[in-house]
Amino acid sequence: QVQLVQSGAEVKKPGASVKVSCRVSGYTLSDLSMHWVRQAPEKGLEWIGSFDPEDGETIYAQKFQGRVNMTEDTSTDTASMVLSSLTSEDTAVYYCATAPPPVLSLDYWGQGTLVTISS
Amino acid sequence: DIQMTQSPSSLSASVGDRVTITCRASQNIRIFLSWYQKKPGEAPKLLISTASSLQSGVPSRFSGRGSGTEFTLTISSLQPEDFATYYCQQSFTTRWTFGQGTKVEIK
Numbered sequence: 108q109v110q111l112v113q114s115g116a117e118v119k120k121p122g123a124s125v126k127v128s129c130r131v132s133g134y135t136l137s138d139l140s141m142h143w144v145r146q147a148p149e150k151g152l153e154w155i156g157s158f159d160p161e162d163g164e165t166i167y168a169q170k171f172q173g174r175v176n177m178t179e180d181t182s183t184d185t186a187s188m189v190l191s192s193l194t195s196e197d198t199a200v201y202y203c204a205t206a207p208p209p210v211l212s213l214d215y216w217g218q219g220t221l222v223t224i225s226s
Numbered sequence: 227d228i229q230m231t232q233s234p235s236s237l238s239a240s241v242g243d244r245v246t247i248t249c250r251a252s253q254n255i256r257i258f259l260s261w262y263q264k265k266p267g268e269a270p271k272l273l274i275s276t277a278s279s280l281q282s283g284v285p286s287r288f289s290g291r292g293s294g295t296e297f298t299l300t301i302s303s304l305q306p307e308d309f310a311t312y313y314c315q316q317s318f319t320t321r322w323t324f325g326q327g328t329k330v331e332i333k
Contacts, residue, residue: 142322144270151327152262152270152313157320166320169227202269211276211317212260216269 109134111203111217118223124191127220129203131184136160140210141186143177147199155201158186193224228252228316232325238333245301247328249314254294258318261290261299264327265310273312274299304330 114128143155156167158177165177174191201220204213229252257277262270274290287302314325
């Protein structure tokens with residue numbers, strides 16, 4: 108059973124960057140494709156991007172290209188996402204999510220990390 | 227990117243009602259379509275993958291159908307715990323996308 112535990116809530120100022128981490132247990136991170144999804148207040152689910160461990164490539168939604176970076180530390184089984192140039196529009200709950208390969212859907216989800224952007 | 231459009235955006239129904247939600251893709255996604263249930267304060271829950279495969283532990287009153295560009299999620303007899311927002315999501319392309327959601331409310 109895959110378990111994902113995310114880092115705690117963050118409050119950031121506009122223009123800053125935020126890092127959200129996601130620790131994996133019950134599976135080897137290097138065998139998983141980790142995805143990141145967010146939900147802004149009163150909005151729907153939004154796919155941000157994913158990391159493919161087979162080739163080390165990241166794929167990002169066009170909306171986030173240039174200001175998001177997803178990485179994995181296989182020594183600690185921890186995936187991370189850094190989002191930069193934050194605005195109030197980035198206030199949201201951020202989730203990591205995954206499934207054993209082949210990843211066609213997101214079976215396992217972290218508990219969510221609230222990121223608040225406020226001056 | 228593939229656009230996913232759900233209808234309706236919201237609906238009101240009573241316990242015991244049959245409810246159907248539609249999801250349309252802007253291009254052919256074969257059966258690479260999943261459905262999720264989202265409740266406030268909780269992480270999304272996967273209900274159905276590859277258009278019609280019910281996940282383990284999900285009640286059989288949930289079912290999914292479709293292929294290509296049109297898909298449906300049906301709840302055969304709505305239960306109190308089913309009041310939530312439902313999302314479709316495509317994984318046909320490497321850039322995944324979600325529908326905008328359908329909120330199922332109590333009538």
